[in-house]
Amino acid sequence: MLFNSLEFAIFLPVVFGLYWWVFGKNMRAQNVLLLIASYIFYGWWDYRFLALIALSTVVDFLAGQGMKSTHSNSRRKQWLWVSLIVNLGLLGFFKYFNFFIESFVDAFALIGLDVQSTTLDIILPVGISFYTFQTLSYTIDVYRRKIEPTSDFISFATYVAFFPQLVAGPIERAAHLLPQFGKARRFDYSKSVDGLRQILWGLVKKVVIADTCGEYVDIIFANSANLEGSSLAIGAILFAFQIYGDFSGYSDIAVGTARLLGFDLMQNFANPYFSRDIAEFWRRWHISLSTWFRDYVYIPLGGSRVGRSKRIRNVFIIFLVSGFWHGANWTFIAWGALHAILFIPLLLSNKNRSHLNVVAEGSVFPSLTELLSMMGTFVLTTLAWIFFRADTIGEAFAYFTSLFDVSLIDVPHYSGYRDLVWLVPLVLTFVWVEWIGRRRKYAIEELSNRLKNPALRYAVYFALMAFIFAFAGKDQQFIYFQF
Structure with missing residues (x-):
């Protein structure tokens, strides 16, 4: 269901x-x-x-x-x-x-x-x-x-x-x-209302963001051999938002539903795309899985309290196993290996726990250093997602080859390009709401606290519901059902 x-x-x-x-x-x-x-x-x-x-x-x-x-x-x-x-x-x-x-x-x-x-x-x-x-x-x-x-x-x-x-x-x-x-x-009435809000935001992530991005992602990846690098870059970026909206949206609905029934579930996502390095990304992405592997695989292997070669071994094991957990395909193993390669320099330089706080804490906007770090981390994770989305290793490498071509700076020519004009402000608005709610367990919790006027607050809720109904009907299952 x-x-x-x-x-x-x-x-x-x-x-x-x-x-x-x-x-x-x-x-x-x-x-x-x-x-x-x-x-x-x-x-x-x-x-x-x-x-x-x-x-x-x-x-x-x-x-x-x-x-x-x-x-x-x-x-x-x-x-x-x-x-x-x-x-x-x-x-x-x-x-x-x-x-x-x-x-x-x-x-x-x-x-x-x-x-x-x-x-x-x-x-x-x-x-x-x-x-x-x-x-x-x-x-x-x-x-x-x-x-x-x-x-x-x-x-x-x-x-x-x-x-x-x-x-x-x-x-x-x-x-x-x-x-x-x-x-x-x-x-508990207040917990039930809070649960409904989180369900609402989860549905926005899934139906409005993930499923809409997914329509274009499917077209671009299915025709990647015939598209220029700029179109492929759009496809990779949209997939990054699709998989985040899809999976974190499911988690929000799950946590909110459990709260309706009086249960407390752990937070599974904590704004991973605002991470300043790969180590922080993995503390914020699919938290329940990454901590599971940490406690039941990484630490029993010795964790980071061993020599350099064993630390490298342990990191590769944890990321390769994590990749393989996601699916029976070499693409997932390659995705895990790539993240291990990105993570190891931070581990060896003792910088893997440099960013334990929320980005731009106490500030409305990030500093230039934080902004560049977030952008760099997002680019790296987006490139890694290409392996995750591709059907075969060969397709992933072909995608990379076409992506890093002189056509990367060309105007995209695929058939759905003009439709993206309205999708860009939609995604940017979503990112803005997530940004202002980055200190909360889900984004519109902060928005709800800021909107003191009940009429205005409920107007926002009804607007979000209207968006859900307007974008519904794409009939796309949750990506992580296959895992």
């Missing part, structure tokens, strides 16, 4: 009404309702995939109980391995089986051997990477004795399948989200 669909527009109010006004005084009944609603939400795509999420839930719940019932470290480790093998096995089969087979055949082809293979017609379950990492955080933290295993199966199953963030995150930690299912929740 899509957040930007009519089905969800009916589904959410029904769940909200039952949750607060029918089962509002019974926490367990609320959890049962959320579990049923979550399975309906997820099964809307394909009910067969419910078996996978149910299997992961049962295995990890039993693994937690198994670790609780023994003091033997070896037995606890065995239960952890059961969880890892089952979850990563399912993820590996459904997401990476064909990739490894095809790569194996291609490798033999390079040395002149023709190896016959048969790939399977495997459908990738929506959101499998997200809920796999979420449930693994539970068993790993139980094994590390950071949290106590729960004996409440309903709460645990709801934690795994919680519909606001099930399909595309944020990837919540058990230590943060799971205890919230065991606490009484009371309706």
Whole structure:
């Protein structure tokens, strides 16, 4: 079920009404309702995939109980391995089986051997990477004795399948989200209004910005071999805004929806395009994933507390694994490797934590140094996005070759160029709203605080809703559903 669909527009109010006004005084009944609603939400795509999420839930719940019932470290480790093998096995089969087979055949082809293979017609379950990492955080933290295993199966199953963030995150930690299912929740009008505002802004990001940019991105990337460098530059920039609006928009809707139900989810984006270097970008982009890899992969490898060569190794591992997490394609691995190359100089010069504060803090405008740093970081991340968007490594390199051509300074000639005249002010207005709200968890939170006049404030809300309806109907799924 899509957040930007009519089905969800009916589904959410029904769940909200039952949750607060029918089962509002019974926490367990609320959890049962959320579990049923979550399975309906997820099964809307394909009910067969419910078996996978149910299997992961049962295995990890039993693994937690198994670790609780023994003091033997070896037995606890065995239960952890059961969880890892089952979850990563399912993820590996459904997401990476064909990739490894095809790569194996291609490798033999390079040395002149023709190896016959048969790939399977495997459908990738929506959101499998997200809920796999979420449930693994539970068993790993139980094994590390950071949290106590729960004996409440309903709460645990709801934690795994919680519909606001099930399909595309944020990837919540058990230590943060799971205890919230065991606490009484009371309706809070101010939190609900705040949640609705964040949902509204998330829909603006998705429907108005991402989907509109996506129309032109699809045209440009599909015809990149026939376009001049200036058109390709436009395509890359628009994709940067498309993927940000698409993914951070989903996160805003997810966090806002959870808040409507009395839950607190972590912030997944913190204005990454206002970053002053690549290290800051990764502290602000897909925060739940980057911190997951930091805590469960990077630090166990030694993190930055090892020699130079191992630090470089650890950075490459974390970025390559992050790239591979995104998809079974060499383009994602190349995207991760490129970010590792950009990150390592900052790490080795101890500048990877130079920018921990909000840019232009205490000021309306950034300094010239900050502005140039932000622009440089945006250019680097935008160029890296070309690998992320391309279908093959060859297409990505061809795109770069045509991009950095003398035609880069030519007037764009692709058919949709004139339509961009109205898109530019739309994107610039979006950037301005994000800028003034960069200290907040979502942009229009600041805008709402500044608009003291209720009539003016609600006029802005209705204007945003009008934009959503005006731009709706493009029928583009969220990009991160494929991951």
